[in-house]
Amino acid sequence: MSEHYYAVIMAGGGGTRLWPLSRQARPKQMLQLVGKETLFQAAVHRLNGLLPPERILVVTAADQAPELRAQCPELPAENFVLEPMPRGTASAIGLTAVVLQKRDPQAVMSVLTADHFIADPELFQRILVAARDVAMDDYLVTLGIHPTYPATGYGYIQQGEKIGLYGGFGVYKALRFREKPDLETAEQMLKTEDHAWNSGMFMWRVERVMAEFQRQMPELFAALTEIASAWGTAAQDQVVGRIWPEIKPQTIDYGIMENAQKVAVIPAEGLGWNDVGSWDSFFDMLPTDEDGNILHCDQHINLDTSDSMVYADCDDRLIVTIGVKDLVIVDTGDVLMVCSKDHAQDVRKAINHLKENEQTEYL
Amino acid sequence: MSEHYYAVIMAGGGGTRLWPLSRQARPKQMLQLVGKETLFQAAVHRLNGLLPPERILVVTAADQAPELRAQCPELPAENFVLEPMPRGTASAIGLTAVVLQKRDPQAVMSVLTADHFIADPELFQRILVAARDVAMDDYLVTLGIHPTYPATGYGYIQQGEKIGLYGGFGVYKALRFREKPDLETAEQMLKTEDHAWNSGMFMWRVERVMAEFQRQMPELFAALTEIASAWGTAAQDQVVGRIWPEIKPQTIDYGIMENAQKVAVIPAEGLGWNDVGSWDSFFDMLPTDEDGNILHCDQHINLDTSDSMVYADCDDRLIVTIGVKDLVIVDTGDVLMVCSKDHAQDVRKAINHLKENEQTEYL
Numbered sequence: 176m177s178e179h180y181y182a183v184i185m186a187g188g189g190g191t192r193l194w195p196l197s198r199q200a201r202p203k204q205m206l207q208l209v210g211k212e213t214l215f216q217a218a219v220h221r222l223n224g225l226l227p228p229e230r231i232l233v234v235t236a237a238d239q240a241p242e243l244r245a246q247c248p249e250l251p252a253e254n255f256v257l258e259p260m261p262r263g264t265a266s267a268i269g270l271t272a273v274v275l276q277k278r279d280p281q282a283v284m285s286v287l288t289a290d291h292f293i294a295d296p297e298l299f300q301r302i303l304v305a306a307r308d309v310a311m312d313d314y315l316v317t318l319g320i321h322p323t324y325p326a327t328g329y330g331y332i333q334q335g336e337k338i339g340l341y342g343g344f345g346v347y348k349a350l351r352f353r354e355k356p357d358l359e360t361a362e363q364m365l366k367t368e369d370h371a372w373n374s375g376m377f378m379w380r381v382e383r384v385m386a387e388f389q390r391q392m393p394e395l396f397a398a399l400t401e402i403a404s405a406w407g408t409a410a411q412d413q414v415v416g417r418i419w420p421e422i423k424p425q426t427i428d429y430g431i432m433e434n435a436q437k438v439a440v441i442p443a444e445g446l447g448w449n450d451v452g453s454w455d456s457f458f459d460m461l462p463t464d465e466d467g468n469i470l471h472c473d474q475h476i477n478l479d480t481s482d483s484m485v486y487a488d489c490d491d492r493l494i495v496t497i498g499v500k501d502l503v504i505v506d507t508g509d510v511l512m513v514c515s516k517d518h519a520q521d522v523r524k525a526i527n528h529l530k531e532n533e534q535t536e537y538l
Numbered sequence: 539m540s541e542h543y544y545a546v547i548m549a550g551g552g553g554t555r556l557w558p559l560s561r562q563a564r565p566k567q568m569l570q571l572v573g574k575e576t577l578f579q580a581a582v583h584r585l586n587g588l589l590p591p592e593r594i595l596v597v598t599a600a601d602q603a604p605e606l607r608a609q610c611p612e613l614p615a616e617n618f619v620l621e622p623m624p625r626g627t628a629s630a631i632g633l634t635a636v637v638l639q640k641r642d643p644q645a646v647m648s649v650l651t652a653d654h655f656i657a658d659p660e661l662f663q664r665i666l667v668a669a670r671d672v673a674m675d676d677y678l679v680t681l682g683i684h685p686t687y688p689a690t691g692y693g694y695i696q697q698g699e700k701i702g703l704y705g706g707f708g709v710y711k712a713l714r715f716r717e718k719p720d721l722e723t724a725e726q727m728l729k730t731e732d733h734a735w736n737s738g739m740f741m742w743r744v745e746r747v748m749a750e751f752q753r754q755m756p757e758l759f760a761a762l763t764e765i766a767s768a769w770g771t772a773a774q775d776q777v778v779g780r781i782w783p784e785i786k787p788q789t790i791d792y793g794i795m796e797n798a799q800k801v802a803v804i805p806a807e808g809l810g811w812n813d814v815g816s817w818d819s820f821f822d823m824l825p826t827d828e829d830g831n832i833l834h835c836d837q838h839i840n841l842d843t844s845d846s847m848v849y850a851d852c853d854d855r856l857i858v859t860i861g862v863k864d865l866v867i868v869d870t871g872d873v874l875m876v877c878s879k880d881h882a883q884d885v886r887k888a889i890n891h892l893k894e895n896e897q898t899e900y901l
Contacts, residue, residue, distance in 0.1 A: 195858070476888050479881060493873045493900055495558070495888045498881025499865070510856045511869060513876055518842060518861025525839050525858045537856055 179281045180307055182226055183271045184218050185375075186235040186243055186289035187258060191526050191538075192453050195510035196486065199538050203451060204290040205242055209461065214451065218289045219247045221296035225303065232256060233289075234271045259416060263424035264375075265431060269388055269395055273403035276381045283310050284384070286377040286427075292460050294447020302443050305342035306378040314338070314439040315387065315432065316378040317349055319371025321444040325361035328452055328520075330354055330373035330428065332440045333364075341441075349438040352428045371442035373428065374450075387435045395430070398422055454503040455519040457484055472506075482516070510537055542644045543670055545589055546634045547581050548738075549598040549606055549652035550621060554889050554901075555816050558873035559849065562901050566814060567653040568605055572824065577814065581652045582610045584659035588666065595619060596652075597634045622779060626787035627738075628794060632751055632758055636766035639744045646673050647747070649740040649790075655823050657810020665806050668705035669741040677701070677802040678750065678795065679741040680712055682734025684807040688724035691815055691883075693717055693736035693791065695803050696727075704804075712801040715791045734805035736791065737813075750798045758793070761785055817866040818882040820847055835869075845879070873900055 190203035197203045204215040212220065222231060228249045235243055237257045244255060256271050268286055275282045285303055293299050306316045319332050335348035352373065356364065364370040388396040398418050405414035432438060449460045461469050467482035473490040480496040487494055487506040494506065501516040514522065529537050553566035560566045567578040575583065585594060591612045598606055600620040607618060619634050631649055638645045648666055656662050669679045682695050698711035715736065719727065727733040751759040761781050768777035795801060812823045824832050830845035836853040843859040850857055850869040857869065864879040877885065892900050 195856075476891050478884055478887050478891075491872070493558075493897075495873065495875040496877070497875065497884050497888065498878035499876055500878075502862070502876065504876055506874060509854070510858065511874060512858040512860065513862055513865065513867055514859070515861035515863075521841055521860050524841050525860065528839050528841075534856070 318376040319442040349440040453519040681739040682805040712803040816882040
C-alpha cells in the first residue's frame, strides 16, 4: 500500500465488561481471549503484509504502554503516542493526527480498534484498501458493520445514497450517527436495511480530518496545534502535561463525524466482527462444542453442562459443572463469577458495588 | 436415665454426597455444616443431660478416630471402638454390642447416627426415653421418621398394629423394611400413611439383640464372640486384626431387623431430621434469606441470585453471582463445583470420574 498510509490503533480502553478477567491493570486488549494472541497483538498482526510496523501507531494510556510495547516489540517505540489521561476519542485521534501530520503531511490514516475480534483478517485488509481509496476521494470514511440482529449494545450509522463501488464494496453517504438504541428502534433499523453498526473504525486523509477539527472543534484544534509544535522537542512532555488535562473529553462521533462534510460508510459484511463487549458475546465469536459450551479450563469435569462458558485462568483448581445451562463461569483465582448468560451485561453492577465499597483490589 | 443405658454413635461413614466439601480424609460428620459444631459434635452434644460422656460410645474407622477424639475430648478414649476396615452396619453394631455386653450385661443400647441433622434435640431426647421403655419391653426399636414428602432417597419401614403409647409417642410393630423406593412407590407409601422413613437409629437391650445375632447371623456372632473374649486383653488387636477382615459386610436392616422378632417403630414427627444426604437437602435444613438463598461465604456479591446456595470455605476469594437461580456453588479452594439443585444427586458421577481417572487428590 501507499507509503503515505498509516494505521493508528486505539488501545487506551479500560474495558470493565469482561470483568473479572479484565481489570484496570489488565484491560481487555491485553488478554489472550482467543488462541495464543492477545486482542492487541491480533489487531497489529492482522495488518501484516498491508503495512510495515513503522507505519503502525498506537495511541494508549501512559500506564498501559509498557505492557503493549512488550506484546508487540516489532513496533517502534516512538510510534506509541501516550495520553497522560483519557480525554475521549476525539482528543486521542486528534493527537495522533497532528503527530502524523507533522511526520508526513500527506498521511492517510486509518483508526482501528485494539480490543475487537475480527474473524476474517483477509477480508478486513481488502476493506481497508477500499476505504483508503474512498478517503483519497476526500471522504471521512467509517467502517460500518452490516447488522445481523437488532443489537442494542452498538451505535448505528444511517446510510444515504450510494457513492459507488470501491474494490467490490458498496460505499454510501453517512447520513446520521445514532447512539445505542432501544430494542424497538434497533428492530426498526434492521427492518429498513439502511443502517450499519458503528465499529469505531475510520479512515481519512490527515489533512482532511484536521480541517474538520479546525472547523468543528476549534478549541481542541488550537490545543492540538500547540502540542504538535512541541512534539518531538525537549518541551513535548511539559507542553502535553500543561495542555492535556484542560481538554474537555469528547467523542469523535459527536465531535467530528456527526456534522462533518462528505462522510462515507462501508457496511462490511462477513467480517465476523465482534466488539467482545460482554461475556455472552463469546458465544457469537468462538466455536462451541457439541453441547454449545466454550470451555477454557485446564481441569474440568463436565456433567450435563450445556450452552455455558467456563473460563479459568488458574490451572491448579478442578472445576466441576453439573446440570447447568446458559451460565458463564469465570475464575481468575482471586475472583469467581457465576453469571447467567442473559445477565452478562450486569457485570458492571458488580464493579459498581466494588467501587462503592472501595474494594479496589478486585477492580 | 438408667445407669444401664448407653448410646453408640456410628461415625464411620465415608460420605461422598457432600463432595467436594466432604472428602475421604474429612467425611461429612467432621464438617461444620450448621453453626459452629461439626455434625459429630452435635450428635454427642444433643445427648447432654441425658447421658454422661462415660456412657457414650463411638464406633468408627481407625483412621478417623484421632480427629473425632479431638472434636469431643470429653469422651473417654476407651469408648472409641475402632473398626480396622468397614464391614457394614451389622458388624459395626455387633462389635459395640459385644463390647458393651462385656462391660455391662444389662446394657440398653441406642444406636445413633453421627452425620444427620436434628432440629429439635429436646424432642429427640424425649423420643429416646420412650424408645428405651419400649426396648425394656424386649422390642428391637427403630426410630422412624414420619415422612413429609415422597422421598426416594430413604429406606422405609411399614408400620403394623399399634403396640401402645410410650411417653406420649405412638409405637407400632414394624412389618417390613423396604429399600429406597422409586417415586411412584414412595407416593403410594405416603398415601397409605403406614410407612415411616428409616433413620438408621435403633434401641434395644444388648442381650436381646445378641440373641438375634446368634439366631440370624451365626457366623458373625461367632466372630464377635471370639473378639469379645479377647477385648481389653493384650490379644485384642491381634484377634481383631485376624478376624475382622474375614467378616462379610452386611447391613443391620437386612441382616437383623428384617426378620427379627418383636420389632417396633416409633414414627417421630417434628424432629426436623435430615440425613444431609445431598447438597439440596440444605434447603430443607437451614433457613434461607428472603430470596431463598443459603450463603456461607465470607466475600460475596449477590446480584439477582435466588434459591441458591453458595458455600465457600476459602476466605481469600471474592465470589460474585449474577442472575442465577437454583444453583449450588461449593468452593473448597482446590475444587469449585457449580451444580443445579435438581442435579445434586449427580455429585457421585463426578466422584466416579475422579476414581476412573485416578485423581485421588480430589477424593
